Amino acid sequence: MSTARRNLPVTLAAHAVLLTYTVIALFPVFVIVINSFKARRDIFREPLALPDADSFSLIGYQTVLKQGDFFLYFQNSMIVTVVSLALILLFGAMAAFALSEYRFRGNTLMGLYLALGIMIPIRIGTVAILELMVSTGLVNTLTALILVYTAQGLPLAVFILSSFMQGVSDDLKNAGRIDGLSEYMIFFRLVLPLVRPALATVAVFNMIPIWNDLWFPLILAPSEATKTLTLGSQVFIGQFVTDWNAVLSALSLAILPVMVLYVLFSRQIIRGLTSGAVK
Amino acid sequence: MPDPTPRPKARWHIAVFLAPAVAVYTAVMIFPLFNTLRLAFYSREGQGRVFAGLDNFRTLFLDPIWSEQFWNALGNNFWFFFIHMAVQNPIGIALAALLSSPRLRFAALYRSAIFVPTILSFVIVGFAWKLILSPIWGIAPEMLDAVGLKFLFQPWLGQEGSALTTLALVSVWQFVGIPMMLIYAALLTIPEEILEAGECDGITGWAAFWKIKLPLILPSIGIISILTFVGNFNAFDLIYAAQGALAGPDFATDILGTFLYRTFFGFQLQLGNPHMGAAIASAMFLIILAGVSLYLFVIQRRLRHYQF
Numbered sequence: 001m002s003t004a005r006r007n008l009p010v011t012l013a014a015h016a017v018l019l020t021y022t023v024i025a026l027f028p029v030f031v032i033v034i035n036s037f038k039a040r041r042d043i044f045r046e047p048l049a050l051p052d053a054d055s056f057s058l059i060g061y062q063t064v065l066k067q068g069d070f071f072l073y074f075q076n077s078m079i080v081t082v083v084s085l086a087l088i089l090l091f092g093a094m095a096a097f098a099l100s101e102y103r104f105r106g107n108t109l110m111g112l113y114l115a116l117g118i119m120i121p122i123r124i125g126t127v128a129i130l131e132l133m134v135s136t137g138l139v140n141t142l143t144a145l146i147l148v149y150t151a152q153g154l155p156l157a158v159f160i161l162s163s164f165m166q167g168v169s170d171d172l173k174n175a176g177r178i179d180g181l182s183e184y185m186i187f188f189r190l191v192l193p194l195v196r197p198a199l200a201t202v203a204v205f206n207m208i209p210i211w212n213d214l215w216f217p218l219i220l221a222p223s224e225a226t227k228t229l230t231l232g233s234q235v236f237i238g239q240f241v242t243d244w245n246a247v248l249s250a251l252s253l254a255i256l257p258v259m260v261l262y263v264l265f266s267r268q269i270i271r272g273l274t275s276g277a278v279k
Numbered sequence: 280m281p282d283p284t285p286r287p288k289a290r291w292h293i294a295v296f297l298a299p300a301v302a303v304y305t306a307v308m309i310f311p312l313f314n315t316l317r318l319a320f321y322s323r324e325g326q327g328r329v330f331a332g333l334d335n336f337r338t339l340f341l342d343p344i345w346s347e348q349f350w351n352a353l354g355n356n357f358w359f360f361f362i363h364m365a366v367q368n369p370i371g372i373a374l375a376a377l378l379s380s381p382r383l384r385f386a387a388l389y390r391s392a393i394f395v396p397t398i399l400s401f402v403i404v405g406f407a408w409k410l411i412l413s414p415i416w417g418i419a420p421e422m423l424d425a426v427g428l429k430f431l432f433q434p435w436l437g438q439e440g441s442a443l444t445t446l447a448l449v450s451v452w453q454f455v456g457i458p459m460m461l462i463y464a465a466l467l468t469i470p471e472e473i474l475e476a477g478e479c480d481g482i483t484g485w486a487a488f489w490k491i492k493l494p495l496i497l498p499s500i501g502i503i504s505i506l507t508f509v510g511n512f513n514a515f516d517l518i519y520a521a522q523g524a525l526a527g528p529d530f531a532t533d534i535l536g537t538f539l540y541r542t543f544f545g546f547q548l549q550l551g552n553p554h555m556g557a558a559i560a561s562a563m564f565l566i567i568l569a570g571v572s573l574y575l576f577v578i579q580r581r582l583r584h585y586q587f
Contacts, residue, residue, distance in 0.1 A: 010484070014377045015385075021374060022392040024452070028407045029395065031418060047418045091300040098296035110297065117308050119505070119571045121513040123536075124564045127543055127557045128314035129307065151307035154300050183292040212400035214516040215536075219544060234402045234520060244416075247406065254403050262398045266391050 029255060036060055036248035043244055060245030061253075064236070067246070069224070070253055073232030077257075080142050080228060081210050084149035085203050091150065092157030092202065093195070097187050099158065100165040101173070111162070117155035122148065123215060133220055140223040148216050153206040164198035165191060200268045207265070211258060229254060316564065318557035328554070335558035349559070351530055352538040353566075355443055359534055360511040362447035363454075368503055370451070371458025372496075376488055378459070379466040390463070397456035405520030408449045412436050436521065439531040446532055450517050454510075458503045465499040466492060498582045505574040512567050515540060535563050 034050055035043045042055035049055070064070060099111050122129075129148060130139070138144040168191055176186045192199075217231040227235070233254040240246040322331040339345050374393060378386050396404065411418045412435055420432040435445040469492060477483070477491050515536030518526050524546040526533035541549060543556025 011380075011383070014380060014383060018374070018377055018385075018389045018393075021370075022389055025393045025396050025455075028404075028411055029399070031411060032403075032407050044416065047416060047421065087303075091303065094296040095300035098293050102290065102293050104290070104293055110301075113309075114300070114304060117304060119509060120312065120564070120567060121509060122308050122312075123513045123515075124560050124567070125308065125311035125315045126539075127318055127553050127560055128311035131314070131318075131553070132307070132311055147303065147307045151303050154304050154308075158300065184295075187296070208398050212398075212402075212516075214401055214519065215540075218519075219540075230400045230402055233400075237402070237406055244410075247410070251403055251406055255399060258398050258400070259395075262391075262395070266394070 032248055033252050033255065036245070036252040040245055043248070057245070060243075060247075060249030063240070063243060063246040064249045064253060067240070068232060068236045068250065069227075070229070070232065070250075072225070073227050073229040074257065076142060076226055076232075077211055077229040080145045080149065081207060083142075084146050084153065084210050085206055087146065087150040088153035088157050088206055089199050089202060092154050093161050093192060093199065094187070095154070096158045096161035096165055097191060100162040101191075111158075114155055114158045117152070118159060122152040126215070126219060130219055138220075140221050140226050142221065142226055144220045145216055145226075145228070148220065149206075149210045149213075153202075153210070156205065157202045160202055161195060161198055164195045168194050204265050204268050207261065208258070211261070229257065312564075315557045315560050318554055319561040322554045323552075331554070335554055336561075339555065339558050339562070345555075348530065348533070348538060349562070352533045352535050355532065356512060356514075356534040358443060359447045359450070359514065360508060362444060363451060363507050363511055364504065366448065367451040367455050368458050368500070368507065371455050371503070372462050372500070374455070374459045375462035375466055376492070378463055390459075393459060394456035396453045399453065401453075401516035402520045404449060404453050405517050408452075409436060409521050412445070437528060439528050442522070442528060443532045446518060446521060449521070450514070453517070457506070461499055461503055462496055465496040469495050498579075501574065501578055501582050504578075505571060508570045508574075509567055512563060512570070535559065535566075539563065 031047065035047060037051040037057065038055045039057035039059065042049070042051075042057075046055070051057075095114065099107060099114075133139045133144045138147070172190060173186050176190050181189065211228075212230055213228075214230050214234060217226075217228045218234075221227070222231065233250050236250050237247050240250070318328075319335055320330060320332060321328045322334060339349055377383070378390055410416055414420065414432075414434045420429055423429045423432050433441065435441045473491060473495075474487060477487050482490055513536055514534060518532050518534060518537050519540065522532050524537060524541050526537045539556055539559045540546070542559055543551055543553055545551030
C-alpha cells in the first residue's frame, strides 16, 4: 500500500528539502576544513575553492602543534569523558536496579529525589560547587570535572535505565535466585547484559555534552595541565585570533575527534532513540 | 493471621546499590544547589561573610546599574528562547516528518548529516560562524553576491540590533538535530494500522500529518519545548565563544548565563562577587523552576499520552 501513498514529485520535493538542509548543516564545517589546508593569501582570495597544489599549505597546523599542547588537551578530554561515562553507567545502573527491582520504604521518594536533577541544570549550583572544590583542594584537577559530570548525568541515567530494567523478566531473575546467585551476581551477570542498548543510549546522550562543555573547565579546571580540548581550543583561538591559518587549523583539529566519535556511535544514537520508543 | 511471606532479612544490597549514585548526586549537585541559594543571602565583609538578608536581591533588582543589566539579560534570554521555539522546533518537526516518510532513500544519510552540527562544541560553532559572517573574510558577502543579494550583507554579529538574533539562529542551526531526532523517534512509534485506517477514510499526505501524526506526537513536542526552555535559560557557551564574556556589542547579546559568569567569576576590571553571582543563579533557578512547573502541572496534563 505504501507505494500508492507516495508519488514521484512529492518524493523529489522531499529529497530537495532534505538535501538543501544537509548542505546548510555541513557547509560551515566544510569551509573551515578546506581552508585550514590553504596558504593565507588563498584563504582570502578564494575561500570556497578546494586546496590545490598551488594553495596547499600546512602552516596553520604547524603553528597549532608548536604553540598549543593539543595532545595534552585531547588526553584530558578523553580521561574526563571516559571516566565520567563509566561512573554514570555503573552508578546509574546500580541505583536504577535498586529502584526497579526491590520494594522498600521510600522507593518512590528516592526515585523522585534522583529525578529532580533531570530538569534543574547543575550549572545553577556553580557558585557553591566552586567553593566545595576549593575547600576539598580539587580545583584544577580532572577529578573535579569527573565528579560534576557524573552528578549531572546520573538523574537521566537512572530514569532511562530503571524504565528499561522494569522490562527484564522476573522469571529470569528468580531462576537465578533459585540457582543461588547473589543479588549482586543477578545484577552484573543477568540484568546488565540485557540492558546494553539502554546503556548505549545513556552513554551517547552524555558523551557529547561532556566532551563539549566549556563552562566547568573554564571555572573549575582552567590550568594549563588540566585544560580540556574544548577549553584549550577556545583559549588558543582567542590568542591567535588574527592568525587565520592557526585558527582554522585549530578548529579542524577540534572537529576531528568528535567526528570520529560520531561516526563510531551514530548508529547507537539512532538505535538508542528508537529502541527506547519501540522496545 | 500470619504473614504469608516470610519477613525479609536485612537487605543491605539495596543500600549498596543506591549508595554511590545518591552520594555523588547529593554531594556535587543537590547540596551545592541549595548552598548556592543560601549564599545569595550573604555578603562578604572583610575576610568573612555575613548574613545580609535580601540585600543582594535588592541590589540586583533595584540598583540601577545592576537591574539594567539583569533585565537586559533576561529580555535577551526570552528573545533567544523565542527564536528557538519559532524556528528550531518547526524546522526539526518538518525534517523529521520528511525523514519518516516510508521508503525514503538515503534517510539514514540525511539524518546523520543534519545531526552533525549538534555534536560540535560551541567553541567550534561560535568561531566557525564568526569567520563565515566576518566582513573581513567575505564568505557570506561573496555567497550573497553569487545570488545577486550582496546589498543585504551586514556585519550581523557586530551590530547591536542583529547580533542576538544572529547568534540565536546559529544556535538553532546547531541544535535542530535534537528535535528532529526526538520527533523522528516518536513518528516511528505510530503504528502502521492507524495510518492505514486513516488512508481508508481518505486521509493521506498532508492531512495525515496534521490530523493523525501531529496530535500523536504532541507529548514529544511538549518535551522538546521544555528541554529548549531549560537549555536556553542556562545557555552560556555559544555567546562566550563568539562574543566573549562581555557579550558585545554593548551587552546586546548578554543572557543570564554570561551575566552570571561575569558577576560571579569576574572579568577584566570587574572583580568576581560570589554572593551576587549566587543571587543571579537563584533568579535563574526560580525562572527554570517556574517553566518546569508550568510544563509538568499545566501543559503535560492537557496532553494526552496514547498507549499502543
